[in-house]
Amino acid sequence: QQQVKQSPQSLIVQKGGIPIINCAYENTAFDYFPWYQQFPGKGPALLIAIRPDVSEKKEGRFTISFNKSAKQFSLHIMDSQPGDSATYFCAARMQGGSEKLVFGKGTKLTVNP
Amino acid sequence: EPEVTQTPSHQVTQMGQEVILRCVPISNHLYFYWYRQILGQKVEFLVSFYNNEISEKSEIFDDQFSVERPDGSNFTLKIRSTKLEDSAMYFCASSARYEQFFGPGTRLTVL
Numbered sequence: 157q158q159q160v161k162q163s164p165q166s167l168i169v170q171k172g173g174i175p176i177i178n179c180a181y182e183n184t185a186f187d188y189f190p191w192y193q194q195f196p197g198k199g200p201a202l203l204i205a206i207r208p209d210v211s212e213k214k215e216g217r218f219t220i221s222f223n224k225s226a227k228q229f230s231l232h233i234m235d236s237q238p239g240d241s242a243t244y245f246c247a248a249r250m251q252g253g254s255e256k257l258v259f260g261k262g263t264k265l266t267v268n269p
Numbered sequence: 270e271p272e273v274t275q276t277p278s279h280q281v282t283q284m285g286q287e288v289i290l291r292c293v294p295i296s297n298h299l300y301f302y303w304y305r306q307i308l309g310q311k312v313e314f315l316v317s318f319y320n321n322e323i324s325e326k327s328e329i330f331d332d333q334f335s336v337e338r339p340d341g342s343n344f345t346l347k348i349r350s351t352k353l354e355d356s357a358m359y360f361c362a363s364s365a366r367y368e369q370f371f372g373p374g375t376r377l378t379v380l
Contacts, residue, residue, distance in 0.1 A: 188367050192312075199273075199360050199371035200312060245312060249367070255300055256314040256325055257369060 158183060160248050162260025169236055170268050177231045177263045179246035184227070186258075187251035191220065191231050194243045194262075203244075204231075236267045271295045273372035275361050281378045282351055290346045290375045292361030301344045302362040302369060303336065305329070312360065318344065351379045 161180045169175045179189075188207055192200035206213045206220045206229065213220045217234040233240055243264045247257040274293045282288050294301050303315040316326040318336055335347045344363075348355055356379045362369040 190368070192371075197374075199373045202368055202370060205368065247312075254325055255302070255317045255319070255364070256327070257304075257312075258314070259312040261311045 158258050160258050160260040162246050166264040168266045173236050175233050177244050179260050180228045181248055185250050186248040188249040189229050190247050192245045238267045238269050241267050273370055275372040275375050279376045284379055285350050288348050290359050292344045293342050294363030298363035298365050300364045303346045304360045305357040307357045353379050355379050
């Protein structure tokens with residue numbers, strides 16, 4: 157019930173492509189959904205986040221699409237660059253007092269030049 | 270830009286030894302967390318800390334683990350008697366409310 161399922165496990169695109177990473181959840185008590193970017197040997201860095209009262213959020217080349225009825229959300233990276241090559245984690249936070257983030261298993265993105 | 274810092278970056282210890290991992294959260298943040306990431310796996314929540322007490326802990330956070338905020342800036346994670354399976358990256362995070370900002374991590378290697 158507290159899981160967040162992330163796919164695909166790995167993704168390879170060409171420079172300029174639009175990789176899409178998907179996440180799904182079961183628990184409707186989740187109320188905050190961030191995405192983190194992690195480079196090897198570094199900590200996760202907050203990229204963009206969304207609340208369930210909006211269906212889309214854009215920040216620069218990164219867009220989150222949120223489908224509340226399907227309990228799914230996805231990250232799109234427009235005009236992807238080799239520097240975007242990293243592991244991306246979706247996460248979710250429960251409403252009502254719990255502050256912990258529940259993470260997906262991660263997607264290793266490779267953007268080829 | 271303010272950031273979460275962690276020391277040491279790498280800690281090697283013998284099984285059964287005590288280790289203390291240190292973190293300096295972002296200065297105006299009120300919520301503090303420890304997460305761990307076993308190599309190649311997802312990030313897992315260990316404990317959250319607010320108002321000088323543990324607000325939530327996972328089943329991983331057993332009696333061997335403890336957290337402390339000994340002064341106004343540091344936040345520490347102590348593992349009393351390390352096991353081989355404690356080898357992982359340990360991340361400290363802090364937040365003012367929703368957005369959690371992570372430190373660079375401490376790689377703990379238990380031999």
